[in-house]
Amino acid sequence: MMRFLLLFSRQGRLRLQKWFTAMSERERKKIIREMTTMVLARPARTCNFLQWKDLKIVYKRYASLYFCLGVDDGENELLALEVIHRYVELLDKYFGNVCELDIIFNFEKAYFILDEFLMGGEIQETSKQIVNRAIESSDMLQEDDHSEWYEVELFG
Amino acid sequence: MSPSVALQEMIRAIRSARTQCEERGVIQRECAAIRAQFRQTDNGGRSHNLAKLLYVHMLGYPAHFGQMECVRMIASPRYSEKRVGYLGAMMLLDEKQDASLLITNSIKNDLSHSNQYVQSLALCTLACMGSAEMCRDLAPEIDRLLRSSNSYIKKKAALCAVHIVRKVRDLGELFVPSARSLLSEKNHGVLHGAVVLITELCGRSPETLERFRKTVPDLVQIMKGLVISGYSPDHDVAGVSDPFLQVRILRLLRILGRNNEAASDAMNDLLAQVATNTDSTKTVGNAVLYETVLTVLDIKSESGLRVLAVNILGRFLLNNDRNIRYIAMTSLQKIVGTDHNAVQRHRGTIVDCLKDQDASVKRRALELSLALVSASNIRSMMKELLIFLSSCPPDLRAQAASGIFNAAERYAPSKRWHIDTILHVLTTAGGDVRDETVPNLIQLITNTSELHCYTVHKLYRALLTDISQQPLVQVACWCIGEYGDLLLKGECQETEAVQATEDDVLDALEIVLQSHMSTPTTRGFALTATMKLSTRITDNVDRIRSIVSIYGSCIDVELQQRAVEYNALFKKYDHMRAAVLERMPVIQKNSLGQTNGEVSEETIKETQPGKVKQEEAAQPQQPAGQVVDLLDLLGGSQEPLAPSSLISITSSAPITATGSAGGDLLDLLGGLEPTPLTPAPAMTVYDKNGVTLTISCEQQSDSGLTVMLTASNSTDSDISSFTLQAAVPKSVQLQMKAPSRDSLPAKGAAKLTQLVVLNNPNKVNLKMRIRVSYTSLGSVVQDTVQVDSFPGISAAGL
Numbered sequence: 004m005m006r007f008l009l010l011f012s013r014q015g016r017l018r019l020q021k022w023f024t025a026m027s028e029r030e031r032k033k034i035i036r037e038m039t040t041m042v043l044a045r046p047a048r049t050c051n052f053l054q055w056k057d058l059k060i061v062y063k064r065y066a067s068l069y070f071c072l073g074v075d076d077g078e079n080e081l082l083a084l085e086v087i088h089r090y091v092e093l094l095d096k097y098f099g100n101v102c103e104l105d106i107i108f109n110f111e112k113a114y115f116i117l118d119e120f121l122m123g124g125e126i127q128e129t130s131k132q133i134v135n136r137a138i139e140s141s142d143m144l145q146e147d148d149h150s151e152w153y154e155v156e157l158f159g
Numbered sequence: 160m161s162p163s164v165a166l167q168e169m170i171r172a173i174r175s176a177r178t179q180c181e182e183r184g185v186i187q188r189e190c191a192a193i194r195a196q197f198r199q200t201d202n203g204g205r206s207h208n209l210a211k212l213l214y215v216h217m218l219g220y221p222a223h224f225g226q227m228e229c230v231r232m233i234a235s236p237r238y239s240e241k242r243v244g245y246l247g248a249m250m251l252l253d254e255k256q257d258a259s260l261l262i263t264n265s266i267k268n269d270l271s272h273s274n275q276y277v278q279s280l281a282l283c284t285l286a287c288m289g290s291a292e293m294c295r296d297l298a299p300e301i302d303r304l305l306r307s308s309n310s311y312i313k314k315k316a317a318l319c320a321v322h323i324v325r326k327v328r329d330l331g332e333l334f335v336p337s338a339r340s341l342l343s344e345k346n347h348g349v350l351h352g353a354v355v356l357i358t359e360l361c362g363r364s365p366e367t368l369e370r371f372r373k374t375v376p377d378l379v380q381i382m383k384g385l386v387i388s389g390y391s392p393d394h395d396v397a398g399v400s401d402p403f404l405q406v407r408i409l410r411l412l413r414i415l416g417r418n419n420e421a422a423s424d425a426m427n428d429l430l431a432q433v434a435t436n437t438d439s440t441k442t443v444g445n446a447v448l449y450e451t452v453l454t455v456l457d458i459k460s461e462s463g464l465r466v467l468a469v470n471i472l473g474r475f476l477l478n479n480d481r482n483i484r485y486i487a488m489t490s491l492q493k494i495v496g497t498d499h500n501a502v503q504r505h506r507g508t509i510v511d512c513l514k515d516q517d518a519s520v521k522r523r524a525l526e527l528s529l530a531l532v533s534a535s536n537i538r539s540m541m542k543e544l545l546i547f548l549s550s551c552p553p554d555l556r557a558q559a560a561s562g563i564f565n566a567a568e569r570y571a572p573s574k575r576w577h578i579d580t581i582l583h584v585l586t587t588a589g590g591d592v593r594d595e596t597v598p599n600l601i602q603l604i605t606n607t608s609e610l611h612c613y614t615v616h617k618l619y620r621a622l623l624t625d626i627s628q629q630p631l632v633q634v635a636c637w638c639i640g641e642y643g644d645l646l647l648k649g650e651c652q653e654t655e656a657v658q659a660t661e662d663d664v665l666d667a668l669e670i671v672l673q674s675h676m677s678t679p680t681t682r683g684f685a686l687t688a689t690m691k692l693s694t695r696i697t698d699n700v701d702r703i704r705s706i707v708s709i710y711g712s713c714i715d716v717e718l719q720q721r722a723v724e725y726n727a728l729f730k731k732y733d734h735m736r737a738a739v740l741e742r743m744p745v746i747q748k749n750s751l752g753q754t755n756g757e758v759s760e761e762t763i764k765e766t767q768p769g770k771v772k773q774e775e776a777a778q779p780q781q782p783a784g785q786v787v788d789l790l791d792l793l794g795g796s797q798e799p800l801a802p803s804s805l806i807s808i809t810s811s812a813p814i815t816a817t818g819s820a821g822g823d824l825l826d827l828l829g830g831l832e833p834t835p836l837t838p839a840p841a842m843t844v845y846d847k848n849g850v851t852l853t854i855s856c857e858q859q860s861d862s863g864l865t866v867m868l869t870a871s872n873s874t875d876s877d878i879s880s881f882t883l884q885a886a887v888p889k890s891v892q893l894q895m896k897a898p899s900r901d902s903l904p905a906k907g908a909a910k911l912t913q914l915v916v917l918n919n920p921n922k923v924n925l926k927m928r929i930r931v932s933y934t935s936l937g938s939v940v941q942d943t944v945q946v947d948s949f950p951g952i953s954a955a956g957l
Contacts, residue, residue: 016218017217017218017219018217019217020217025254025255025288032219046516048481049481049518049519050481050482050485050517050520052482052486052519053519054522079406079446079450081443081446081482081486082403082406082446082450084442084446084482085396085403085443085446107170108170110217111210111213111243111246114246115242115246118283122282122283122287122318123286123287123318125321125352125355126351126403126407127315127318127351127352128347128348128351129348129351129394129401129403130347130393131393132393133348133393137276137279140276144274145238145239145242
């Protein structure tokens with residue numbers, strides 16, 4: 004399973020943190036510090052995998068953001084890279100040419116999208132279209148908040 | 160959808176703060192405003208306020224006062240508020256907070272909400288931070304949702320169930336029937352969730368694993384559909400149809416096929432199909448291939464499939480993409496024990512990866528290279544490894560050094576090569592070697608009497624160049640002390656001799672004694688060496704006497720004690736000095752398995768210095784060889800030393816063979832005998848054309864057995880390319896370790912040994928068929944022999 008997903012900028016500022024296991028605030032802060040130091044220290048054109056304690060760290064840089072995924076030892080690292088890429092594609096589709104500022108100013112949307120794609124440390128939905136449609140419908144529901152609930156098309 | 164303006168303005172304000180202090184000020188103001196807002200009962204902007212708080216929390220500031228607000232928001236009927244409330248719960252609450260219990264009821268209600276998006280929020284939060292009590296509470300509800308007709312909910316419920324099973328193992332039973340039925344779904348999301356759930360259930364309980372084995376045909380069918388089916392736009396990634404699902408199914412197949420012949424057979428064809436049909440030009444395809452390879456290597460696949468898998472790994476090794484090379488090496492590491500020959504074929508590429516820029520790749524290449532060292536490639540591999548050692552990153556040095564030592568010990572083609580290699584390592588990475596290296600090297604040197612001259616000249620030269628590497632300096636001092644006479648003779652056959660006078664040698668030792676770089680241990684070595692030289696040189700004994708007496712008042716207690724004792728040796732016991740400082744006898748090597756507690760006797764081997772040390776790998780037990788600190792005995796105390804503190808060898812003097820002057824010493828040690836070695840019974844199984852093969856076995860456990868094959872050649876000509884292959888009955892597992900060498904010199908000059916590890920869990924009648932093949936006088940000879948009974952083991956099974 005995946006243990007955590009962190010997004011941080013080249014200066015080490017955290018933009019998103021998702022934890023898939025229960026961890027105290029102190030442990031989280033420690034991991035964030037170590038991840039940012041380790042990943043930012045890597046030279047360019049090195050491989051995207053690191054060994055850290057008993058976890059594998061898979062990271063990828065997209066423009067000014069580092070996506071850092073911590074996975075269990077038995078996970079497929081190449082697939083983890085694909086997971087990161089899929090998330091970036093989903094963000095891109097939603098925001099239209101996503102950049103770091105989009106994620107900064109709309110961080111809660113980034114979380115909502117993530118929650119439609121991953122859950123409990125595993126992949127939830129493998130189809131891009133279904134995830135996008137779910138986000139759109141949830142957004143519409145939020146818009147029509149003050150009116151009464153209405154039945155949403157069920158996706159099969 | 161209109162964004163929260165207040166939130167965005169706050170973010171802008173925080174980002175425009177130029178210093179940390181300014182930022183803190185802005186945030187404090189905002190937090191105060193948020194707190195005030197929370198205290199008001201109902202206002203439209205509640206979700207915006209919580210969102211602001213969550214942003215502040217992400218920057219690292221405390222946000223615990225928002226916890227109760229999360230609870231309130233989750234209970235709100237408005238979707239926008241619920242959404243942010245649940246997000247806040249996932250970010251701010253964890254199991255240890257009391258507030259998390261308060262949301263259990265809200266989650267329960269929301270799970271049965273009429274709107275699927277509200278249900279989805281509850282499911283997501285439960286899967287993220289559900290505590291064990293919450294899971295127990297809500298498990299039946301989740302099971303109900305697993306049976307709903309809405310696939311959107313079903314897939315989320317499946318992953319929620321996974322979380323529950325992880326938290327509370329016993330609840331796994333509850334989900335087994337639903338999990339089984341979910342496999343017939345068409346929806347990929349649900350299918351994926353189902354596969355993950357089944358994987359989790361099988362991992363937790365072996366009985367469940369047995370039950371789910373029956374699903375192997377269904378899984379094979381689903382995979383076939385994915386691999387063969389045409390382009391499906393919904394799930395296609397760079398030409399591969401739903402790689403995420405494919406990988407999960409492969410992983411489940413791996414768990415189901417492990418240790419099970421029938422299941423492995425059922426998936427053989429499919430795995431071959433996936434391995435050959437998947438496009439390997441993009442990362443996605445390689446991810447699927449990687450998972451396939453891991454599965455093939457882990458189940459009981461047929462040999463053709465295994466070869467295919469190893470070849471895929473070989474292709475990965477040549478790939479331009481570093482990531483792929485890295486994972487190829489990781490996988491090869493896992494199989495280097497079982498499919499050694501297959502991995503050997505790629506040795507060249509692996510050794511090239513040692514020179515890669517990337518530290519992760521280097522590490523993997525090092526581990527794999529060390530595993531691939533064998534008798535036939537030791538020279539070339541060692542060359543590469545030594546080059547690597549001189550330029551490798553500091554965190555890999557210790558591992559590289561110890562790996563090199565192990566390899567050198569096992570496969571050294573000649574003693575001189577062995578000593579040269581160790582010296583090379585000590586000069587390059589002396590600071591990173593383990594402590595046992597010094598006594599091990601000293602023991603090796605004493606055992607190689609023909610090279611004493613060569614060694615001492617080489618070490619002296621090294622000492623003159625550089626005294627910063629402590630292990631090297633220690634060994635050099637010891638050698639100079641022992642073999643100083645050879646050094647001073649000024650002639651040597653093997654290497655260019657050093658012309659040194661007695662003063663030069665004493666100068667060198669004094670420099671070590673006085674240098675600030677020398678550790679106390681090193682200075683101890685140097686002092687003892689100086690003392691030993693007093694019997695080996697003729698002119699400068701007075702100088703030694705004065706050095707020794709100076710150190711009699713040294714601050715370091717250890718040095719002081721030594722100096723005082725040596726002084727005593729000069730004054731009161733001068734008649735014994737020659738005998739005490741004589742050449743040391745050969746030191747017997749401790750077998751690595753022995754600990755302090757096991758060794759109850761001390762043994763001094765009274766052998767000629769020239770005796771070669773015994774074979775260490777083949778023999779199970781050896782008597783402990785310990786040289787007792789005899790100077791302590793002179794002082795009256797006698798303590799057996801732990802095997803690990805062999806450093807004391809250097810400070811002690813040998814006992815004489817005749818026991819004239821040291822008569823009282825021998826009385827203390829005379830009654831000790833080494834524990835006799837009971838050799839394992841050996842049986843000759845093959846004897847033809849001068850080639851003999853014997854086997855001896857040892858029972859390791861109830862079903863485990865190790866067999867040692869020993870081959871020797873009594874003809875007049877050398878035999879090369881000697882290989883052994885073994886086959887055993889189907890239920891027995893066999894693992895052949897690397898052979899000690901691959902050639903047999905003539906007239907039995909050296910034997911070849913190979914260890915075979917067998918596991919016979921079903922206790923069948925054990926038989927082994929061994930094929931011998933070798934080249935002799937230009938022609939290839941092949942022969943097979945069957946062994947039906949094993950010495951030491953009763954014929955009627957183990």
